Amino acid sequence: MIIKATVRSGGGALADYLLNEKKNDRAELLEMRGWSMPTLKGAFGMTEEIAHKKTQCEKPFYHVAFRAAPGEVLTPEQWQTCADKLEKKLGLDGHHRALVLHTYKGENHLHVVWDRIDEQTLKANGLKYDHLRCKETARALEKELNLEQVRNYKPDREREPDPPTMAEEQQARRKGQDLKDLRQSIRDAWQQSDSGKSFKAALEEKGFTLAQGDRRDYVALDTQGSVYSIGKRTTGAAAREVRAKLADLDRESLPTIEQARAEHAERLQTPNHAPERPEPTPDARAAWEQAAPPTTAPERPQPPETRENAAPEEQQGFRVIDRETGLESRVSACAARILDGVGHVAGGLFEGLANSFSASATPREASQASTARPVPSAREMLQRQAAKQRALRNLSASVRRGEALNAADLHALPPAELKRLRDGGDEALQRLVQRFEREREERGRERER
Numbered sequence: 001m002i003i004k005a006t007v008r009s010g011g012g013a014l015a016d017y018l019l020n021e022k023k024n025d026r027a028e029l030l031e032m033r034g035w036s037m038p039t040l041k042g043a044f045g046m047t048e049e050i051a052h053k054k055t056q057c058e059k060p061f062y063h064v065a066f067r068a069a070p071g072e073v074l075t076p077e078q079w080q081t082c083a084d085k086l087e088k089k090l091g092l093d094g095h096h097r098a099l100v101l102h103t104y105k106g107e108n109h110l111h112v113v114w115d116r117i118d119e120q121t122l123k124a125n126g127l128k129y130d131h132l133r134c135k136e137t138a139r140a141l142e143k144e145l146n147l148e149q150v151r152n153y154k155p156d157r158e159r160e161p162d163p164p165t166m167a168e169e170q171q172a173r174r175k176g177q178d179l180k181d182l183r184q185s186i187r188d189a190w191q192q193s194d195s196g197k198s199f200k201a202a203l204e205e206k207g208f209t210l211a212q213g214d215r216r217d218y219v220a221l222d223t224q225g226s227v228y229s230i231g232k233r234t235t236g237a238a239a240r241e242v243r244a245k246l247a248d249l250d251r252e253s254l255p256t257i258e259q260a261r262a263e264h265a266e267r268l269q270t271p272n273h274a275p276e277r278p279e280p281t282p283d284a285r286a287a288w289e290q291a292a293p294p295t296t297a298p299e300r301p302q303p304p305e306t307r308e309n310a311a312p313e314e315q316q317g318f319r320v321i322d323r324e325t326g327l328e329s330r331v332s333a334c335a336a337r338i339l340d341g342v343g344h345v346a347g348g349l350f351e352g353l354a355n356s357f358s359a360s361a362t363p364r365e366a367s368q369a370s371t372a373r374p375v376p377s378a379r380e381m382l383q384r385q386a387a388k389q390r391a392l393r394n395l396s397a398s399v400r401r402g403e404a405l406n407a408a409d410l411h412a413l414p415p416a417e418l419k420r421l422r423d424g425g426d427e428a429l430q431r432l433v434q435r436f437e438r439e440r441e442e443r444g445r446e447r448e449r
Contacts, residue, residue: 001141002150003086003134005064007116007127011044014061018111019099026103032077034096034115047096047115049124057124061118062092066110066135071146074100078145079110087114087138090127094119164233175224183234186220190235191227196249212251212258217243225261317426318399331429334410335421378395387412399433 021027035043044061051060057172066082068074073080083099096115101108116124127391142149164179172179189202200210203220210230213219217239218230228234230242237245255263264360322403329337378386391412398405410418420428 001066001069001082001138001147003064003138004067005130005134007059007060008046008061008063009059011048011061012041014063015039015044016043016114018098023308024102024104025106026101028101028103030099030101030110032098032157034094034119040098042097043098044113045221047117050151051117053390054122055076055117055124057117060115060123060124061112062116062127062130062231064114066112068109068205069150070107072147074108074145076419078106080138081145082110085141086112086134089133090114090130091135092116092125092291095125106443129141146318155174168228168233171226175226177222177224182222182226186228186230186234188235194245196246199246200249200253209255209260209264210249214257217251218246218254221257221260221264223264225264227257234245306404308402313314318429319404320407320410321404328404329407330421330425331405331410332425334405336419339415339418339422377444392433393428396436399429 017030019027029040030044032040035046037043037046047060051057064083066079079101080099083097087093087095087097092114095118098113100111102111116127118125128205141147166185168179169333171177172182185206186203186208189199189206189208193199193202203210207223208220209220211219213227213229215229216229220228220230220234222228230246231237231239235242318331319329320329322329391409394409395405395429398409410421413421417432420432424431
């Protein structure tokens with residue numbers, strides 16, 4: 001038997017609900033004890049008037065619903081026995097009460113409403129531990145009336161995880177993540193594993209890292225460094241169940257949150273570099289140089305010999321390798337070539353615009369040259385910004401490791417940065433990388449706050 005109880009107010013609405021036959025096949029008033037009013041609505045109204053005028057009780061009604069297992073039928077006398085037992089258990093003896101029997105799709109369930117206010121003392125019953133007493137009464141009635149045992153909770157039933165906290169929701173919103181999908185991925189890994197090692201492997205397949213928690217025993221980190229505790233909020237399992245399942249893992253061997261974030265950052269930076277290509281042979285290099293068309297950009301005056309534009313064998317700075325061609329150059333030389341290409345395109349555009357306003361230009365030439373470059377959309381601007389950030393990450397990682405730079409990363413930088421690299425060479429690159437690292441650390445501290 002299931003017994004559900006609630007303390008409430010609103011006597012008029014409660015009476016309408018109990019006697020409403022629209023939602024039920026039948027509603028039958030079995031008993032109305034203690035009130036002098038002829039109708040249930042009038043009796044409940046009297047109780048509310050006494051509660052408001054003579055007591056400080058805001059919710060004078062105690063509403064209980066009794067429901068047996070599907071298929072079991074109780075007589076009105078047995079339903080009344082159920083109400084009597086709970087009344088004695090709760091200490092509501094002598095209080096006004098009403099019994100209404102509902103029939104829905106051929107099965108019965110009972111509603112009982114007690115007036116919590118004692119008629120003699122005008123004090124409301126506190127109903128201490130009422131939900132526990134309802135469960136105890138349900139177990140006793142099942143044995144007494146030989147009913148099927150029905151529990152509100154079945155141990156083998158899958159438990160739902162707790163809702164996310166506000167901090168988790170804000171964290172996902174800042175990083176543009178789908179919190180529901182992330183939590184479901186962790187839950188799937190938990191359900192498909194039977195030990196700590198299998199759970200750790202399942203998390204890694206889904207892009208998570210199992211780590212030591214600061215306040216929790218175990219946490220999971222996603223690819224962006226967000227932390228999720230392994231507990232009821234993600235897996236639906238209590239802390240003792242998590243410890244029991246992950247008992248085969250040595251917690252001290254797992255990385256801390258800071259170490260896991262560093263490993264994630266390292267893994268994310270490595271794939272961003274273009275794949276290594278074998279160095280071309282001298283014959284292949286010569287063939288490529290002969291096949292390459294001559295540039296149409298104006299000749300740049302040769303600057304005096306400095307450390308930045310010295311021959312590669314005389315320099316100790318950063319090398320730039322074009323992964324597609326295998327050609328090698330210096331930072332300043334690579335930036336100059338990229339700017340030459342940009343200047344060539346821009347020069348053609350400006351020349352066309354000038355011709356469109358020239359009186360000597362033919363109508364056909366004006367129509368062809370007046371085609372201006374379309375304004376980039378918001379999506380294109382975001383893509384360019386993301387490409388710039390990715391290029392700066394790659395350059396920063398290459399500088400730290402002392403590796404050759406990728407020409408594609410330099411090409412993703414805006415023209416203003418390329419001009420600084422052309423004029424400053426390695427020193428300008430060092431300043432650019434230091435500024436990027438400093439800004440990234442400041443953004444990280446702002447997110448933590």
